[in-house]
Amino acid sequence: MFRALVFFAILAAAIWGAVSLADHPGSVSLQWGGYRVDTSFAVLLAIVTVLAVAAALIYRFWIY
Known part of the structure; x- marks a missing residue:
């Protein structure tokens, strides 16, 4: 029961x-190395999430 409550809260x-x-929606502007990238915060969040999952998978397969 407690797990269900935690799941629904999350x-x-x-x-x-x-x-x-x-x-x-917010906007994000990144300037680095002579390049400029303008995007929305949602796109930046999606990219960071994909990179974090990819890094976790690479780490998992590297260790095991």
């Missing part, structure tokens, strides 16, 4: 974050 927080991000 799910509710994720949904709240997604709705908040959809209602108030």
Whole structure:
């Protein structure tokens, strides 16, 4: 029962974050090495998430 409550609390927080991000999209501007990248915060968050998952998978396969 406690696990279900924790799961639904995390799910509710994720949904709240997604709705908040959809209602108030931000913009991000990165300048590095002579390049400039302008994107939305949602795209930056998606890229960071994909890179974090890829790094975790590479680490897992490297160790085991």
